[in-house]
Amino acid sequence: MRSDLMKKGPEKAPHRSLFKAMGYTREEIERPLIGIVNSFNEIIPGHIHLDKITQAVKAGVRMAGGTPIEFSTIGICDGIAMNHDGMRYSLASRELIADSVEVMAMAHPFDGLVFIPNCDKIIPGMIMAAFRLNLPCIVVSGGPMLAGRVGQRPVDLISVFEGVGALKAGIIGEQDLEELEDYACPGCGSCAGMFTANSMNCLSEALGLALPGNGTIPAVSAARYRLAKTAGMRIMDLVRHSIRPRDMITMASFENAIAVDMALGCSTNTVLHVPAIAHEAGFTLDLDLFNTISAKTPHLCSLRPGGPHFLEDLNAAGGVQGVMKELAKIGAIHLDAQTVTGFSVGKNLESVKQVDHNVIRPVDNPYHAQGGIAILYGNLAPQGAVVKQSAVAPEMLQRTGRARVFESEQDAANAILSGAIQPGDVVVIRYEGPKGGPGMQEMLTPTAAIIGMNLGKDVALITDGRFSGGTQGAAIGHVSPEAAAGGPIALVEEGDRIAIDIPAKKLELLVDEATLKARRAAWRPMPPRIQHGYLARYAKMVTSGATGAILSH
Known part of the structure; x- marks a missing residue:
C-alpha cells in the first residue's frame, strides 16, 4: 500500500506515534x-x-x-x-x-x-x-x-439577479425583489x-x-x-x-x-x-x-x-x-x-429503464439540432470565443450592432442599469480576461441586468471575461486573445460595427485592416490592476482562456 511509506516498519514508529496521538488505533493504521x-x-x-x-x-x-x-x-x-x-x-x-x-x-x-x-x-x-x-x-x-417558490412560480438565484434589472427598469417594486430574495434559495x-x-x-x-x-x-x-x-x-x-x-x-x-x-x-x-x-x-x-x-x-x-x-x-x-x-x-x-x-x-x-421525454427530449425531437455551446471565430476572436447558443433568443443569433466599449465590468453594469444602453447596442467589456482582470471575472450582473430590463432580444454582450452558468442571452465570452495580451478586442472603439453570426460560428469587427493596423500601432496595454499578492503572480503565469486558463510552468 502507498500509505506504507508513512506507517510500516520500525523506522516508522514516530509516524505511527503521531497517528496514535490523534486517537487512531493500530487496526485503523494498518x-x-x-x-x-x-x-x-x-x-x-x-x-x-x-x-x-x-x-x-x-x-x-x-x-x-x-x-x-x-x-x-x-x-x-x-x-x-x-x-x-x-x-x-x-x-x-x-x-x-x-x-x-x-x-x-x-x-x-x-x-x-x-x-x-x-x-x-x-x-x-x-x-x-x-x-x-x-x-x-x-x-x-x-x-x-x-428550486424556490414565489407563489406558484419556481425561482432560483438568477431570478434575484434578474430582479435587480427589473427593479431598475420599473417592472417590479422593492417588495417584489425582497420576496425573491427571501424565497429564491430555499x-x-x-x-x-x-x-x-x-x-x-x-x-x-x-x-x-x-x-x-x-x-x-x-x-x-x-x-x-x-x-x-x-x-x-x-x-x-x-x-x-x-x-x-x-x-x-x-x-x-x-x-x-x-x-x-x-x-x-x-x-x-x-x-x-x-x-x-x-x-x-x-x-x-x-x-x-x-x-x-x-x-x-x-x-x-x-x-x-x-x-x-x-x-x-x-x-x-x-x-x-x-x-x-x-x-x-x-x-x-x-x-x-x-x-x-x-x-x-x-x-x-442498461439499468436506465425509463426516461421522461417531457424533460429529456427524444433525439428525434430535440430543442435544437445542435448542442448548447458554440465556439465563434473571426477577426475579433482569432483563437475563439464561447457562447451558450441554446440560451440565445432567436432574434439575436444573427445581429450587427454598435459597439459600446467599457474597460471594466462595473462600468458596463452601471451603464446598463442607468439606461444608457439601447436596443441594437453591443456591449464590449475588455481587460477582464485571465491576465487583464486578473482572474477572468464572471459577468452575471450586466447580463442579468440586460435580461431583467427586457433587452435580451435587442442587446449583445462581448467580453474577454467569462459568464456565470446562470447567464442567458447573446453573451459571448472568453474572447481570445484577450485585451491585456494585445488581442483585437483591445482595438475596438466606441461606435464600431460588430457582426455576430452564431449559426455560422462567426464574430467579426467590421473595421478595415488599415484602420486596425493604425490602432494597433498606437495601442498600449493597461497597467496591471493588481500588482501584489496571489493575483499578481497568477496574472504572470496564467494562459489564454482558449487553453482553459491553465498556468504556465
Whole structure:
C-alpha cells in the first residue's frame, strides 16, 4: 500500500506515534488510509451540508474496511463574490485547490482519495488534482439545491439577479425583489439550474469519475447520503484493484462528457474547465472539438437559465444517465468507456429503464439540432470565443450592432442599469480576461441586468471575461486573445460595427485592416490592476482562456 511509506516498519514508529496521538488505533493504521477531501465551509450554500456528506462517505469507507482521514480545501461562492473584487479570485482559486490537494496527498501518501466538492471552481480543481496525482479516487458532490417558490412560480438565484434589472427598469417594486430574495434559495445545495456547479457535477458523472446520480440527486434527499456511502465503499474496490483515473479515463471519456455538455446546455465555463482537466490527464483538447461534437449532438434539455426545468426535474426524468441513454441511440456516446462503478458506460446504461421525454427530449425531437455551446471565430476572436447558443433568443443569433466599449465590468453594469444602453447596442467589456482582470471575472450582473430590463432580444454582450452558468442571452465570452495580451478586442472603439453570426460560428469587427493596423500601432496595454499578492503572480503565469486558463510552468 502507498500509505506504507508513512506507517510500516520500525523506522516508522514516530509516524505511527503521531497517528496514535490523534486517537487512531493500530487496526485503523494498518488498514488502507483513504484521504477524504472535504470542501465544507460556512460561506457557500452548496457546501454548508458537506460535513454531513463527509460523514456518510466515511461510514462507507469504514464499512468496506478502510480508514477515512479528512482534510479540507478552500472554496469560493461565486454568487457572493459576484460584482466586486472578490470575483477576480474565483477562477484563480481553481489552481490553488488543485495545488493544495496535491500538497496534502504527496506529503501524506494516502492509498486513495474521495473528493467532496459542490460548487463552481472546487469541482474542476479537485478533478484536476485527481488526474495530476493519479491515485485511486472517486468524486461525490453535495448535490443541487431545490428550486424556490414565489407563489406558484419556481425561482432560483438568477431570478434575484434578474430582479435587480427589473427593479431598475420599473417592472417590479422593492417588495417584489425582497420576496425573491427571501424565497429564491430555499436551502443547501448548488444553485438549482444548469449553472456551472451543476454542469461540472453532471460532467464528472459523464466523464466516469463519479457514480450515477452524482450530478442530479437533490442535496436534501436521503438518496444523496446513500450515494455518499456507496462512494465510500466503492473507493475501497478501486484501491484494492489499483484502478486509477488515467487507467479508466480516455479521450473517449472526454468526448462523452462534451456530448452530455451539449445535450444539457451546460455553462460556458465548461469550456474552461474541461480542457484544463484534460491537460492534467495528459490530453490536448482543442476548442474545435466542442464545435465538432456540438454539430452532431442534439440539445435535449431546456434547463434554467435558458429554459423552465430545474435539476430536480432532470433527476426525476432520468438524470445524466437518462441523457446518455438517449444520446446512445444515435451513437453520440462511447459505450465502452470505463467508469468508477467498475463497469463500462454501456453496462451502466442498461439499468436506465425509463426516461421522461417531457424533460429529456427524444433525439428525434430535440430543442435544437445542435448542442448548447458554440465556439465563434473571426477577426475579433482569432483563437475563439464561447457562447451558450441554446440560451440565445432567436432574434439575436444573427445581429450587427454598435459597439459600446467599457474597460471594466462595473462600468458596463452601471451603464446598463442607468439606461444608457439601447436596443441594437453591443456591449464590449475588455481587460477582464485571465491576465487583464486578473482572474477572468464572471459577468452575471450586466447580463442579468440586460435580461431583467427586457433587452435580451435587442442587446449583445462581448467580453474577454467569462459568464456565470446562470447567464442567458447573446453573451459571448472568453474572447481570445484577450485585451491585456494585445488581442483585437483591445482595438475596438466606441461606435464600431460588430457582426455576430452564431449559426455560422462567426464574430467579426467590421473595421478595415488599415484602420486596425493604425490602432494597433498606437495601442498600449493597461497597467496591471493588481500588482501584489496571489493575483499578481497568477496574472504572470496564467494562459489564454482558449487553453482553459491553465498556468504556465
